[in-house]
Amino acid sequence: MAGSEVLIIGGGITGASTAWHLAQQGHGVTLLERGDVASEASGVNAGSIGALGWGALPDLQAYLTMGSLEIFKSLQLDQGYDIEFRASGSLQAIHTEAQYEYARDRVLTLRSQGYSVELLTTREVLSMEPEANPRLLGFTYFPLRSQADPVKATRALASAASRHGADVITGREVTAVHVLGDSTFRVETDDGDIRSQVLVLAVGAWSGPLGKMLGLNIPIVPVRGQMWATEALPPKVFHTITSTESAYDWSLEPNGSGDAPPELTHRGKTRITRHLYGRQTRSGQIIFGGDRQQVGYDNAPDATGIEVNRGHAAEVLPFLNDVPVQRTWSGLMPFSMDGKPIIGKIPQVENLYIVSGLASSGFGRGPMAGKLVADYIHGGHRPQVLAECDPARCVTASGCPESR
Template sequence: TVAFSEAASALGANIKTGHDVKELSQQQDGSWQVISNQGEFKAKTLALAVGAWSKPVGDMLGIDIPITPIRGQMWATEPVPPSIFHLIGSMESAFDWSSQPPSHGHPREITHHGDTRITRHLYGGQSRNGEIIFGGDRQSVGYDYSQNAEGIEVNRGQASEVIPLVAKLPISRTWSGMMPFSMDGKPIIGKVPGFKNLFILTGLASSGFGRGPMAGKLLADYIHTSYPAPVLAESDPARCITFK
């Protein structure tokens, strides 16, 4: 995140942090006004790229953006000499997700339905500073950032099955974050129906770092040219965003 923001700033982006958006309103000329706890902003075109907070932002506009915040959590060991030279993943979750029927009321490819675990999910590797970092749980708990110790241990146990070395290393730190999951598993990228000069980019689920840069470019190109790239057809917001 820091690297992305620094690169954007170097190209002229003006990034403001700590702004709690209170109100969004469209003016008669089609421009937008954004009111935060620290000031007021105006723009000809507004792009909503608020990730797991898409639904409450949609509420400000009277629309339903069907994004569920999913908590992911990670853990890391103390730095150790180079031991893992590739990103590691497990096919267990992919197999389970492919064999399960669609679940009404739950996004796809999560590890829990409510408090019930339906699969284990694993990914991770070793960072440049020597930490071994893994994670995988994806759970719908609202905006609760607290870490689930049991989930961390389940994930650590799975990592130990793949890399026995991990079982001998104590966990030095844990953290969690929110990911934006759509109900059909597809991103939501494009023009918001029913509004002028309003666009959205959300629903990248757990792969925001991987897909985010190109998704941002595709949306920027759409805004500047008024023509969406063909690859955005299945991401059309009109398929799922509705007025309340």
């Protein structure tokens, strides 16, 4: 039977980063993925990297975003990987007077907390983003926000892990997990068992099913995100582009409830807001998305949602009215019920860790989430900043973990 000191299940951005950072620290690491590295959310996302700065009092969000930004830069500039990283900045369109007031208050508050953000007039934005709709009321500008290619970035982390000695195994699915008497694990896969001393769950939207294998209830649900792309066009869009509409709507009525995570675009089948994010890739395609809908593990794009999103994008960049959609796709995001990540040690089972719940911004936060859980395992104590996302707050026992 194969064996490893640390076995990480899940070859998305969180698992690949955990593997790289643990391997760098000299641990024996196996990264196990049922498909290819980056075959789920980490490979199909928009590649937007959110960052506002460290702020006056750095919290978990600052660590995850700013730490990840440094890791992306390091992959591109120091480690020899071309992940198409670009410190492009981001522009958030303001469509209505009410959104303008909301954006102005938010910018003032964030600036007073030490974050990098500005309110710009549409005239100022037209000199930076010439295709922007001149009839919009203004834009919030986030100078630190960046972008990178999701598949290349995630695979770069896995490749860096391999270069440091990690064993990256793809095309093998975990089917059962057994906790042994000496608090080690026997992980059954569709191609043989693997023993490990430490187990890390980095399985994104599949945290619930993996938890069940261990007799645990991990409150993470799959939320479908979907996107569309144009054909390759000459350079036309220079920043990542978003809209204030959803943030404003969510601020009026936080839509989380006991049985749904906060900040979704739909309640059941009913749309409650429009969310928007997009950019132009290096290959020239313009890609946009935004919907966040709970549809279980059904992972097919919904044409109506794509059309709504395209209309929203064209309100910000009117030339998109004349460019056909060339392809659409979707993926499943790991949303926790309270909207916060779940990163750290699972108290019910010795030597079991989780890095998940990064929701709709796990590409931009995953690299540092992986580093923090690696630091926890390596150092043996919890990095203080992880107190905010302690699994102990929400992971419960749903039955006895199988012991053999």
